[in-house]
Amino acid sequence: MTPPADLQADFVWWKHGVIYQVYPRSFQDSNGDGVGDIEGIIARLDYLVALGVDAMWISPIFRSPMKDFGYDISDHTAIDPIFGDLAAFDWMVRQAHARGLKVILDFVPNHTSDRHLWFLESRSNRTNPRRDWYIWRDPAPDGGPPNNWRSEFGGPAWTFDSHTGQYYYHAFLASQPDLNWRHPHVGQAMLDTLRSWLDRGVDGFRVDAIHHLFEDETFADNPPNPIWREGMSPAEQLLRTRTVDQAEVHGAVASMRRVTDAYDDNPVLIGEAYLPLERLMAYYGGAGEGFHLPFNFHLMTTPWRPQEIAALIEAYESQLPAHGWPNWVLGNHDRSRLASRVGRSQSRVAAMLLLTLRGTPTLYQGDELGMVDVPIPPDRVRDPLELNMPGLGLGRDPVRTPMPWSGEPYAGFSSTEPWLPLNPDWRDMNVARQIDDPASILSLNRALLRLRRSEPCLTRGDYRAHTVTDQLFAFERALGEDRIVIALNLGDSLQSFEAPRGLILLSTDPDRKAGSEPIAALRPNEGLIVRPR
Ligand code: GLC
Numbered sequence: 001m002t003p004p005a006d007l008q009a010d011f012v013w014w015k016h017g018v019i020y021q022v023y024p025r026s027f028q029d030s031n032g033d034g035v036g037d038i039e040g041i042i043a044r045l046d047y048l049v050a051l052g053v054d055a056m057w058i059s060p061i062f063r064s065p066m067k068d069f070g071y072d073i074s075d076h077t078a079i080d081p082i083f084g085d086l087a088a089f090d091w092m093v094r095q096a097h098a099r100g101l102k103v104i105l106d107f108v109p110n111h112t113s114d115r116h117l118w119f120l121e122s123r124s125n126r127t128n129p130r131r132d133w134y135i136w137r138d139p140a141p142d143g144g145p146p147n148n149w150r151s152e153f154g155g156p157a158w159t160f161d162s163h164t165g166q167y168y169y170h171a172f173l174a175s176q177p178d179l180n181w182r183h184p185h186v187g188q189a190m191l192d193t194l195r196s197w198l199d200r201g202v203d204g205f206r207v208d209a210i211h212h213l214f215e216d217e218t219f220a221d222n223p224p225n226p227i228w229r230e231g232m233s234p235a236e237q238l239l240r241t242r243t244v245d246q247a248e249v250h251g252a253v254a255s256m257r258r259v260t261d262a263y264d265d266n267p268v269l270i271g272e273a274y275l276p277l278e279r280l281m282a283y284y285g286g287a288g289e290g291f292h293l294p295f296n297f298h299l300m301t302t303p304w305r306p307q308e309i310a311a312l313i314e315a316y317e318s319q320l321p322a323h324g325w326p327n328w329v330l331g332n333h334d335r336s337r338l339a340s341r342v343g344r345s346q347s348r349v350a351a352m353l354l355l356t357l358r359g360t361p362t363l364y365q366g367d368e369l370g371m372v373d374v375p376i377p378p379d380r381v382r383d384p385l386e387l388n389m390p391g392l393g394l395g396r397d398p399v400r401t402p403m404p405w406s407g408e409p410y411a412g413f414s415s416t417e418p419w420l421p422l423n424p425d426w427r428d429m430n431v432a433r434q435i436d437d438p439a440s441i442l443s444l445n446r447a448l449l450r451l452r453r454s455e456p457c458l459t460r461g462d463y464r465a466h467t468v469t470d471q472l473f474a475f476e477r478a479l480g481e482d483r484i485v486i487a488l489n490l491g492d493s494l495q496s497f498e499a500p501r502g503l504i505l506l507s508t509d510p511d512r513k514a515g516s517e518p519i520a521a522l523r524p525n526e527g528l529i530v531r532p533r
Contacts, residue, residue: 013102014204014268014292015325016459017054018355018449019362023333024061024083025069026402027365029414036402036413038084042092044405045099047431051368051442052449055102057206057270059333061089065115067175068153068384069400070106071208072113076193086200093201102203104268109190109252110212111176118189119177126164133186134177135169137219148221149243150235154388157243171212171243173384181213181252194259204268207256207291210283211273213249216242233394245279254289268292270327281319288323293360296327300335304342304350306473306490310465313357313475317463326359331367337399338364340373345525348441348508349488352527355448356486358463358477363445366403369434370441373398374423382420404430439510447506451529455505457482471495472522485530489522496521500532 028040038061048056060070063078070080079089096103112119121130137146137158145158145167151174158167159174169178179186194205222238253271260267271283271291283294302312320326330350331338339347347370354361376397381387386395397420404426405412411426423429434440452458461477461484468474471491477484484505489495499519504512508527522528 011460012266013054014266014360017102017360018052018452019055019057019104019270019360020048020051020053021332021362021364022056022058023365023400024058025419026400026413028403028405029416029418032415033082034414034416034418035082037082038079038088038092042088042095045092045095045101048101049099050446052446052453053101053363055104055203055268056096057104057362058106060106060108060208065113065175067113067173069382071108072111072115072173072176073108074113074115075117076108076112076190077196090200097201102268103201104204104206104270105197105202106208107194107205107256108208109179109181109256110209111170111172111178114175114177118179122177123161123164123168126166132180132183135180135215136164136166137169138166147219148238149215150222150238152233152235153385154234169215171209178212178215181248182217187252187255191255191259194256198260198263198267202267203265204260204270205256206270206272206295207253208272210249210253210271210291211244211275213252214246216246218242231392233392234389245273245275250282250285250290253283253291254285257285257289257291270295277315277319281321281324284321284324286321288321292325293327295329295362296359297329297332297335299328299330299350299354300341304346304490306468306471306488309353309490310468310473310475313463314465317358326357327362328354328357328359329362329364330354331364331399332362333364333400334396335399337371337373338367339370340398344370344372344441345492346490348444349490349525349527351441351445351448352486352506352508352529353473353488355445355452356458356477356484356529358461366401368442368445369404369429369431371401371404371423371429374401374421376421380421406430406432444508444510451506455484457484467497469495472497483532485532486527487522487530488527489525492524494521494524499528499530502530502532505529505531 025036027036028044029036030039061083062073063075063080064070064073079085093103118130118133121128122134145156149157151157153172160167170176171178220242222242225239228237260269269291270293272295280294284290298312302308342350383395383397401420402413402418407427411422434442457477457479461479464476466474466476472495474487487497503516504514506529509523
């Protein structure tokens with residue numbers, strides 16, 4: 001797991017490393033309740049090491065009523081019993097570190113569960129000292145909500161509390177009231193939770209929904225969204241000009257960063273913000289005092305075509321601040337799976353792109369197997385997004401189904417029926433089947449990760465576009481004298497491409513032999529990595 005010495009010297013781990021997102025409910029169940037847990041993660045650490053990733057980011061495992069599956073936290077420093085306890089957590093961190101794996105936790109600063117002690121106090125009466133830890137407003141003159149703001153999960157973003165006669169604000173579910181970060185004690189209390197996990201040895205945080213942290217202080221309405229049409233999420237009927245990406249957020253991020261910076265071994269701070277590039281860049285902080293890695297989700301939304309992808313990379317690279325290190329994401333627990341978006345054949349090409357681009361890649365659990373969105377029968381829907389707004393295709397259950405580990409009962413994930421259905425093809429499409437098959441996408445991902453680890457040019461090299469046609473996208477990475485060319489055929493027909501004479505390091509096509517034969521064309525859906533002579 002140890003990177004070459006020259007990389008260690010001037011290059012912190014989160015720049016050369018690859019992050020793997022574990023969705024804990026669906027990774028590995030150890031106690032037969034159909035839901036994954038910490039012991040399960042421990043049992044699969046060797047898999048992650050063999051895969052070749054450097055860090056795991058674990059979606060929330062804190063105490064929670066699970067209305068939003070852990071993103072509704074009722075105690076930030078306790079482990080939910082469904083996942084285990086603090087002793088199991090500490091053991092997991094130790095076991096991960098013993099294998100050279102970093103551990104990144106989710107940090108959810110925008111809201112808590114409505115079962116959190118802070119909110120129970122806040123709603124108990126208007127004069128409670130914690131009243132203003134959340135966002136309370138009087139009703140509008142007609143008794144309705146204070147303004148037109150909408151919840152991301154459907155309906156108004158305000159819920160009336162009859163006991164105290166005011167509305168509280170929630171960007172997400174009514175059971176996820178928003179914290180008021182303008183109250184000085186809120187920031188202090190939340191930063192203390194960061195410290196408590198850092199003291200337990202974690203290596204960083206992925207900060208949830210950061211662009212929602214502040215709302216406009218005047219509480220003015222959000223304007224209508226002119227491009228909204230029937231079939232889109234009702235939340236998008238309005239532009240979120242007053243409810244996301246407010247200026248104060250950057251000060252709060254810097255305060256989180258000051259906390260992590262006070263710890264040894266370079267803990268990483270990663271921010272989740274779905275924003276256009278020009279807004280996203282501000283999350284690095286004007287002088288680098290913001291996130292190390294504001295998640296770059298743009299590959300998930302950009303059409304899978306050479307021109308568009310090349311233009312995205314160009315725009316991203318050129319807008320990065322001088323102190324900003326790039327990063328790329330192809331999937332997560334909120335978005336349609338990669339192989340469903342681009343197709344199984346292209347998901348191999350996409351893996352090659354992700355793992356050869358400049359910047360830290362994040363892989364989502366199961367994408368290394370080519371998992372697709374799993375259809376969920378109506379009686380098994382669990383995601384509140386689908387339950388509240390059915391039929392719009394917003395539900396996230398299809399991308400959160402259990403890892404298929406083997407052909408054993410319940411795919412080796414559990415000894416009982418899992419909380420979400422398995423992929424119907426789990427008997428064939430599972431880790432055990434793929435691990436020894438050199439043609440599998442899992443083997444391809446392992447080979448890519450191995451190559452990335454062994455080639456400083458792929459981690460540190462500059463990015464340069466090479467060739468962009470209707471179907472082909474080629475670029476190179478360059479470090480000193482060293483050059484590596486990556487050529488991707490984004491279509492399903494043969495593409496002529498004069499690869500530079502040199503050594504073929506890897507192809508997505510298992511039949512292509514590594515070596516030095518001259519290349520005049522890429523095969524359908526082929527990606528190729530070549531080191532020119
Ligand atoms: C983030 C999480 C998502 C969650 C939401 C509310 O976007 O990724 O899963 O539902 O925040 O916490």
